[in-house]
Amino acid sequence: MPKIDLETIEPTNRTGYPPPFDRPVQGRWYRRLAPAAGLTAFGVSRVVLEPGAWSSQRHWHAGEDEFLVLLSGEGVLVDDDGEHVLRPGDCAAFPMNERNGHHLQNRGDEDCVFVVVGAGTDKGGDYPDIDMAFTPQGTYVHKDGRPYDARRPA
């Protein structure tokens, strides 16, 4: 059945971020919709940010496009250009290898819900605000290349 029954997909707040970078995403609950629905050409998740939560550390992908549409609540998109409030129906796009670190912060007092799509080739990417980058091998490393003892969720 093409209509997705969200209730059948377990939400998770799992992260591979090593401490203390995992703290701001503890209130990020996501359902991976693509595997549940049989999609293979792109990834798509429905994400709920509790008040105070971030969508991720501010990051960019070397080989993957990202797109999001906000469904309810309000999110503050933070990137190199500053802060931009996203409201229901607002869309944002992050082309691969555009080195403009971005994330969403829920600074409101209700849940912020969005759908995010990603596709391309995993070539890793960077977190401009912290001493961390991510690799195509699913690991996190310091800026000097030394690995963290942590792995990205599969």
Add this chain to the structure above:
Amino acid sequence: MPKIDLETIEPTNRTGYPPPFDRPVQGRWYRRLAPAAGLTAFGVSRVVLEPGAWSSQRHWHAGEDEFLVLLSGEGVLVDDDGEHVLRPGDCAAFPMNERNGHHLQNRGDEDCVFVVVGAGTDKGGDYPDIDMAFTPQGTYVHKDGRPYDARRPA
């Protein structure tokens, strides 16, 4: 700027469907977001269905995954399993080569707005309700292979 300014993207109701199949999509207005935002790994459009409009003829893609999330109004998803009402926040997914023809009908009296994502390899596909199929070459053909004098929009 990652936030997409919808006002800068011209909506169109263009279709390549030959008559009379073009009639139900006259009230389908879409903005192609991916090229405007610099995305290349998938296509994404924001679509407004006026009351009475269809998203397309009922169809399936041989080589492309599709996903949609409804933003406002109400749409009736019609597929081989019957009819399913989609409301704001509802999602639907159509894996490539699943031969379950689908489309959305706006039977309400307000606009139905959704975002749709597609990616994969264009291998054409079929319209199970009518004497038409679509080809990877961007043409429409009768079930017996004879071409229509019409082309899919680029």
